[in-house]
Amino acid sequence: MTTALTTxxxxxxxxxxxxxxxxxxxxxxAHSTIDxxxxxxxxxxxxxxxxxxxxxxxRFLLSKGHGPAxxxxxLAAHGFIPDAWLDDLAxxxxxxxxxxxxxxxxxxxxxxxxxxxxxxxxxxxxxxxxAQGLLTPRVYVLLGDAELDEGSNHEAIAYAGATGLENLTAxxxxxxxxxxxxxxxxxxxxxxxxxxADTVDGRDHTGLYAALTGHRPRRPHLVVARVESKG
Amino acid sequence: xxxxxxxxTTALLDEDPRTALVLADISASQLAPAAHRHPDRxxxxxxxxxxxxxxxxxxxxxxxxxxxxxxxxxxxDRAYEQIKLDLDHQGVxxxxxxxGASFDGSAEGRTHQSPGDVALFDSLGDGWTVRVPGHPDEVxxxxxxxxxxxxxxxxxxxxxxxxxxxxxxxxxRVLRQGGTNAPLVVxxxxxxxPTLAATEGMxxxxxxxxxxxxxxTAGLRALAGTEVVLVEPYLAxxxxxxxxxxxxxxxxxLLALGVGxxxxxxxxxxxxxxxxxxxxxxxxxxxISAFLRSARS
Numbered sequence: 181m182t183t184a185l186t187t188x189x190x191x192x193x194x195x196x197x198x199x200x201x202x203x204x205x206x207x208x209x210a211h212s213t214i215d216x217x218x219x220x221x222x223x224x225x226x227x228x229x230x231x232x233x234x235x236x237x238x239r240f241l242l243s244k245g246h247g248p249a250x251x252x253x254x255l256a257a258h259g260f261i262p263d264a265w266l267d268d269l270a271x272x273x274x275x276x277x278x279x280x281x282x283x284x285x286x287x288x289x290x291x292x293x294x295x296x297x298x299x300x301x302x303x304x305x306x307x308x309x310x311a312q313g314l315l316t317p318r319v320y321v322l323l324g325d326a327e328l329d330e331g332s333n334h335e336a337i338a339y340a341g342a343t344g345l346e347n348l349t350a351x352x353x354x355x356x357x358x359x360x361x362x363x364x365x366x367x368x369x370x371x372x373x374x375x376x377a378d379t380v381d382g383r384d385h386t387g388l389y390a391a392l393t394g395h396r397p398r399r400p401h402l403v404v405a406r407v408e409s410k411g
Numbered sequence: 412x413x414x415x416x417x418x419x420t421t422a423l424l425d426e427d428p429r430t431a432l433v434l435a436d437i438s439a440s441q442l443a444p445a446a447h448r449h450p451d452r453x454x455x456x457x458x459x460x461x462x463x464x465x466x467x468x469x470x471x472x473x474x475x476x477x478x479x480x481x482x483x484x485x486x487x488d489r490a491y492e493q494i495k496l497d498l499d500h501q502g503v504x505x506x507x508x509x510x511g512a513s514f515d516g517s518a519e520g521r522t523h524q525s526p527g528d529v530a531l532f533d534s535l536g537d538g539w540t541v542r543v544p545g546h547p548d549e550v551x552x553x554x555x556x557x558x559x560x561x562x563x564x565x566x567x568x569x570x571x572x573x574x575x576x577x578x579x580x581x582x583x584r585v586l587r588q589g590g591t592n593a594p595l596v597v598x599x600x601x602x603x604x605p606t607l608a609a610t611e612g613m614x615x616x617x618x619x620x621x622x623x624x625x626x627x628t629a630g631l632r633a634l635a636g637t638e639v640v641l642v643e644p645y646l647a648x649x650x651x652x653x654x655x656x657x658x659x660x661x662x663x664x665l666l667a668l669g670v671g672x673x674x675x676x677x678x679x680x681x682x683x684x685x686x687x688x689x690x691x692x693x694x695x696x697x698x699i700s701a702f703l704r705s706a707r708s
Contacts, residue, residue: 235474283502289472291500294492300462301497304433304469304477311431311451311475332493335459342457 189222189257196253199266212355212382212407213322214250219388220320220351221254229259232287238317239305241290243298244324244353245279252276252285260287296330299323299350303336306348318347318395325354325366334369340400341373348400349392350375353382357410370402382407412568413438413510415550420478420508421445423558424452429476430558435463437481437510464490467505468497476506476558482516483509483525483567491531499535504563506554512543512569513644513670514684517677526670529623529645532565533652540564541624543600543644548576549621565624571601571644571681583618583630590614592636594703599623599650602642602690609695613703615640623650628657637662640699643669644690666702668695 193214221227225238242251249269256263261276268274275284279293290301302321309317327333340348352366362369367377378391382405395401417438423430424445431452432442439446439455446453452475456462460481467477479486486509487494498505509528516523532539540562542553550568557564577584583597587607594615598606603619610617618634620627623643631639635658641650647669654665671688685691689698 281500291496294496296461297465297493297496300465300493301469301472301501303462304466305472306469307451307454307466308431308470308473308475311470312473314473332461332465335456335462336465339456339459339462 189254190218192257193218193253196256196263196266197249199263200249200252200269211250212324212353212410213244213247214254215383215385215407216322216351216353216388216392216405217250217254219385219392221258223389224392225320226317227287229287232260235312235314236317239289239302239319241292241298241302241305241319241321242280242288243290243292243302243321244295244327245292246295246324248276248278248280251280255285255287261285295324295327296332299333299336302348302350303340303345306340306345309347315347318349320349320351320392322351322353324357325352325362326358328352328362328366328369329358329360337370337375338373341370341375344374344398345400346395346398349395349403350400351392351403351405354404354406355408355410366404367402375400375402377402377404379404379406381405412544412547412550412570412572415547416480416508416510416554416566416568417441419551419554420480423478423555424449427476427558428452429474431470431475431477433463433467433470433477433479435460435481435485437485460485460490461493464493464505465497468493468501468503471498471503471505471561472501476561478506478508478554478558480508480510482511482523483528484511484523487528487531487565488525495535498563499538504561506557506564506566508554508566508568510568512567512571514681515570517679517681517684520678521674521676526646528565528567529643530649532624533649537625538563539624540622542566542622544568544621545573545600545603545619546576547572549578549580552578553621567600567645569601569644571685573601573604577619577621580620581622582627583620583634585616585618585634587615587617589616594638594640595631595635596640596642596699597631599641599643602644605685605690605692605695606642608692609699613699615699626650626653626657628653631657632661635661635663637664638703639663639665640702641665641667641669642690642695643667646670646672664702666698668698
């Protein structure tokens with residue numbers, strides 16, 4: 181049983197998503213992330229269109245740039261982009277592509293799509309904030325379970341854990357899409373390197389909120405958000 | 412050149428709080444004093460070159476100016492997609508500083524050689540400034556110049572060097588003036604001395620630059636007659652397309668010399684590889700003479 185305590189933008193999202201995807205069946209990769217994004221943008225992240233350039237803002241990096249419909253819908257719901265942008269996804273005049281580009285879309289922190297880049301950029305961002313004495317903002321980075329296959333992620337997991345990079349939270353949306361799977365669960369790959377981890381139902385907003393704010397001192401934090409299999 | 416880089420970087424970290432240094436173990440011990448003074452800005456990620464460049468991208472996104480350093484083959488070849496996506500595609504820059512250019516690591520074999528590094532930067536478009544100093548005294552001013560901006564800069568350090576420094580050779584600097592319409596020989600970085608020796612007594616103009624990107628095409632057009640010879644310390648022909656574009660409306664012939672495409676699968680000293688690739692004075696003289704003779708026959 182899931183709960184949906186997030187309501188600020190929830191009622192607008194289905195309509196916004198339909199503008200992106202039409203009435204055909206929802207693309208699983210686009211919608212696996214919607215509840216995590218909703219909780220992050222409604223309740224966790226301190227980011228608004230007005231503070232999108234503020235050094236003190238929280239950073240949200242979408243590493244899994246595939247199927248960004250939910251991301252675009254949430255950005256529109258929160259006023260970062262006009263709703264009308266959703267009507268021409270990847271069209272010749274569109275600023276919204278099948279993978280997001282930070283130079284084209286307000287509020288987007290990184291351009292992504294090629295898997296295995298967001299976590300390294302997030303580590304660098306977390307280090308850069310710390311080096312400038314910006315100790316309040318957290319860096320959230322969202323990955324997919326199949327994206328963890330990329331070896332570059334494991335460089336970042338090991339380093340962030342070894343150095344206790346405490347202002348970093350990785351969110352892995354697990355829809356069992358990795359070709360060879362992650363037997364024993366994903367969290368162990370992180371905790372063995374010194375991360376703290378919470379594994380929760382990725383549709384349960386109460387559980388997601390607790391996990392996304394459940395980081396502990398001197399350790400990077402992982403949230404595994406389990407959703408229905410991509411199948 | 413490596414010592415000049417280490418000294419200058421150490422000083423820059425003390426002077427400029429915007430600078431940061433990202434390492435993947437290479438040169439970490441020499442930079443330990445700097446790391447001790449600036450633990451938040453000197454970041455050794457271990458032997459993780461993809462992460463090294465990704466971290467640099469993240470640092471730059473927060474407004475810092477990262478210097479990133481390793482052997483060319485690991486910094487550029489291995490982490491090429493990170494350079495393309497974590498820096499270029501994000502619209503941020505860094506100062507990438509390599510050592511072990513071309514066949515400096517000849518005794519280590521192909522795994523430690525990267526003659527194609529500058530060609531890889533060409534594949535990224537025209538945003539990168541590429542500096543190829545020919546003398547240790549050119550390193551500090553080029554590094555300081557690079558850290559003062561936010562632009563993407565590649566600084567390619569070598570153990571090959573000329574006898575004299577020309578720190579101001581951003582543009583083509585004439586070091587030997589030939590007669591009217593004499594062939595123009597362009598020497599990049601450490602190729603200057605062998606080029607000057609090779610062309611001794613020939614009626615050619617020899618121009619030097621430590622900055623092949625952007626190449627000084629205005630100077631090239633002003634100095635060139637109908638014959639141009641490129642002498643570059645990386646893959647032969649790397650700059651051919653740029654010269655051809657710059658002189659598209661001028662009838663000309665071009666000879667592009669540099670490191671050959673083939674993996675020789677040989678060890679030996681850098682001097683052996685210089686000879687095998689025809690980049691010593693006598694090899695260059697042979698190639699240039701044959702090219703110029705063929706024009707007149």
